[in-house]
Amino acid sequence: MKIFVCIKQVPDTETKIKLKPDGSGVDFAGVKWVMNPYDEFAVEEAIKTREAGKATNVTVLSVGPKTRIVETLRTAMAMGADDAIAIDAADDLDSISTARALAAAIKAEGEYGMVLTGKLAIDDNAASVGQMVAEFLNIPHATVVSKIELADSATVERETEGGTKEILELKKPMLIAANKGLNMPRYASLPGIMKAKKKPIKELTLDGLGVTATATRVKHVAYQLPAEKPPVKMLDGDFSAQAKTLAQLLRSEAKVL
Amino acid sequence: MSKVLIFAEFSHGQLKKGALELLSAARSAGLHATAVLLGTGAKTTAQQLGAWGVSEALVGDNAGFDQYNPEIFATTVAQAIKDSGADVVLASSTMMARDLFPRVAAKLDTAVVGDCTELSLKGDVTARRPLFSGKCTAGVSFTTSGPKIILMRANQLPVGDAGTASAVALKELPAPTTGGLGTLVKAVVKGTSEKLDLTEANIIVAGGRGLKEAANFKLLNDLADVCGATVGASRAVVDAGWVPHTIQVGQTGKTVAPSLYIAVGISGAIQHLAGMSGSKVIVAINKDANAPIFQKATYGIVGDLFEVVPALTQEFKAIL
Numbered sequence: 347m348k349i350f351v352c353i354k355q356v357p358d359t360e361t362k363i364k365l366k367p368d369g370s371g372v373d374f375a376g377v378k379w380v381m382n383p384y385d386e387f388a389v390e391e392a393i394k395t396r397e398a399g400k401a402t403n404v405t406v407l408s409v410g411p412k413t414r415i416v417e418t419l420r421t422a423m424a425m426g427a428d429d430a431i432a433i434d435a436a437d438d439l440d441s442i443s444t445a446r447a448l449a450a451a452i453k454a455e456g457e458y459g460m461v462l463t464g465k466l467a468i469d470d471n472a473a474s475v476g477q478m479v480a481e482f483l484n485i486p487h488a489t490v491v492s493k494i495e496l497a498d499s500a501t502v503e504r505e506t507e508g509g510t511k512e513i514l515e516l517k518k519p520m521l522i523a524a525n526k527g528l529n530m531p532r533y534a535s536l537p538g539i540m541k542a543k544k545k546p547i548k549e550l551t552l553d554g555l556g557v558t559a560t561a562t563r564v565k566h567v568a569y570q571l572p573a574e575k576p577p578v579k580m581l582d583g584d585f586s587a588q589a590k591t592l593a594q595l596l597r598s599e600a601k602v603l
Numbered sequence: 604m605s606k607v608l609i610f611a612e613f614s615h616g617q618l619k620k621g622a623l624e625l626l627s628a629a630r631s632a633g634l635h636a637t638a639v640l641l642g643t644g645a646k647t648t649a650q651q652l653g654a655w656g657v658s659e660a661l662v663g664d665n666a667g668f669d670q671y672n673p674e675i676f677a678t679t680v681a682q683a684i685k686d687s688g689a690d691v692v693l694a695s696s697t698m699m700a701r702d703l704f705p706r707v708a709a710k711l712d713t714a715v716v717g718d719c720t721e722l723s724l725k726g727d728v729t730a731r732r733p734l735f736s737g738k739c740t741a742g743v744s745f746t747t748s749g750p751k752i753i754l755m756r757a758n759q760l761p762v763g764d765a766g767t768a769s770a771v772a773l774k775e776l777p778a779p780t781t782g783g784l785g786t787l788v789k790a791v792v793k794g795t796s797e798k799l800d801l802t803e804a805n806i807i808v809a810g811g812r813g814l815k816e817a818a819n820f821k822l823l824n825d826l827a828d829v830c831g832a833t834v835g836a837s838r839a840v841v842d843a844g845w846v847p848h849t850i851q852v853g854q855t856g857k858t859v860a861p862s863l864y865i866a867v868g869i870s871g872a873i874q875h876l877a878g879m880s881g882s883k884v885i886v887a888i889n890k891d892a893n894a895p896i897f898q899k900a901t902y903g904i905v906g907d908l909f910e911v912v913p914a915l916t917q918e919f920k921a922i923l
């Protein structure tokens with residue numbers, strides 16, 4: 347059984363975000379790129395599944411500017427993925443076009459048992475590509491998954507509101523979007539990094555996959571930095587005076603009580 | 604004028620606050636929205652919608668919709684959107700909606716934008732949403748010729764008052780499909796919390812490592828009880844096993860935007876701020892005057908939480 351893992355390269359969380367002067371987007375110069383943290387859980391789960399003898403091959407796929415995303419694909423292969431597919435595209439391709447490209451690339455590879463991805467990407471927080479890939483592949487999906495038991499089908503646990511847990515059974519093949527808690531992603535070892543250099547990366551284009559780069563359905567415009575907050579009001583006095591003042595301010599000034 | 608369809612979640616016959624926010628927004632824009640309600644009690648609940656300017660509801664009053672199944676819901680909702688001819692679809696950005704609507708959008712070859720924080724329904728429909736963990740925001744420009752699907756984060760839009768009741772025409776949706784499904788819901792284990800989920804809560808009291816040990820969360824529970832708040836936490840204390848991951852706020856936890864967020868013994872790491880900086884009013888209680896949380900706070904108290912929190916509980920008791 348083959349496993350496909352869809353991963354995204356995103357700016358490191360500590361990175362400062364600068365906007366282009368005209369607000370048309372983010373100025374990515376000098377940004378440090380990393381694998382989306384939730385995708386690390388997906389990669390780890392795929393490798394673990396193969397190590398447990400339940401899968402034969404782990405392929406990682408990513409959509410984005412080719413020269414940049416190959417680094418993240420190499421990281422996944424250094425963790426243990428077998429091979430990779432890089433789909434070259436602009437960094438602002440929308441979710442549906444991204445999903446179309448991923449689904450087409452997976453289909454072209456033939457039989458597979460499972461597709462894994464992260465529950466969302468921390469850059470655009472769209473949380474959409476996984477479900478869309480599942481729709482285009484016509485397979486069941488589950489998101490926000492913190493536990494997977496794989497047999498003839500997959501039994502997964504997903505967390506919803508208020509700590510409620512849903513247990514779903516998904517027929518193979520299925521798509522599962524990982525949440526934190528699914529596993530502890532491993533670090534790439536030095537031998538792993540050396541090996542990854544020799545692992546194959548297949549390079550595909552949107553055109554080649556039959557996806558029209560201009561047929562996006564939505565884009566982000568008019569970027570803005572958050573409005574400056576007025577400075578914090580520090581409350582004086584001893585703790586009982588502070589508590590009293592705070593209660594009054596919350597009630598009469600902020601009007602939130 | 605847009606033809607708006609609102610996916611209205613409800614429980615025990617009551618519309619959820621997120622749904623009321625959207626209904627209020629549509630009504631104040633002078634729109635007569637259509638609503639979709641799925642689950643037992645949909646018909647009676649839909650009657651409340653007249654007071655919100657809704658004259659038509661699409662209802663699936665069927666126990667087969669009581670438990671969310673992505674495949675069943677996606678088929679039903681996509682069909683309902685298509686049949687309604689809506690060009691704008693609004694839903695509250697709940698866990699269910701975020702799982703469901705991308706699949707619906709793929710079926711309809713259109714766009715969905717989740718977790719929006721601003722919405723304007725006057726003239727051309729526009730929305731804004733935070734990107735890069737709230738480090739910036741961007742407007743949403745739809746290029747789709749299909750319906751524009753917008754999921755709004757809770758507590759961003761005001762809820763108006765219900766108007767006078769008026770009749771709502773009901774259209775019944777087909778019963779849920781049962782054959783040929785690849786997804787089976789085997790069990791649902793209800794959370795222990797009776798409280799509102801963090802993502803819906805209007806007030807959150809969150810604790811961090813400054814609480815020193817798990818048992819001290821009692822201080823926060825007491826404070827939360829007097830003001831009807833839900834308790835949240837930083838990752839440090841989740842990782843320490845003091846509280847479950849379900850209540851973690853931040854980049855790898857939940858994104859919240861309550862009216863009031865009280866951060867107790869939380870330093871304000873960037874990953875924590877990513878999950879709560881959209882809160883309307885932020886209170887920081889920390890003994891370190893240089894803690895980064897104060898830079899995001901509206902009101903700050905430098906002090907020992909073990910003194911300040913019980914005092915605050917008393918003050919709240921006195922005025923609430």
Ligand SMILES: Cc1cc2nc3c(=O)[nH]c(=O)nc-3n(C[C@H](O)[C@H](O)[C@H](O)COP(=O)(O)OP(=O)(O)OC[C@H]3O[C@@H](n4cnc5c(N)ncnc54)[C@H](O)[C@@H]3O)c2cc1C
Binds near residue numbers: 840868
């Ligand atoms: C990839 C990644 C993702 C992450 N995701 C998240 C996330 O989702 N959510 C999250 O919260 N963190 C996240 N973190 C962790 C984050 O970086 C911080 O480590 C964490 O938020 C710190 O938690 P804390 O504020 O409780 O603890 P600390 O940073 O240790 O702060 C404790 C605070 O308590 C104060 N204090 C101590 N005693 C008292 C007292 N008696 N009275 C008053 N104040 C007192 C101290 O002054 C201090 O400011 C993430 C980190 C990474 C790398």
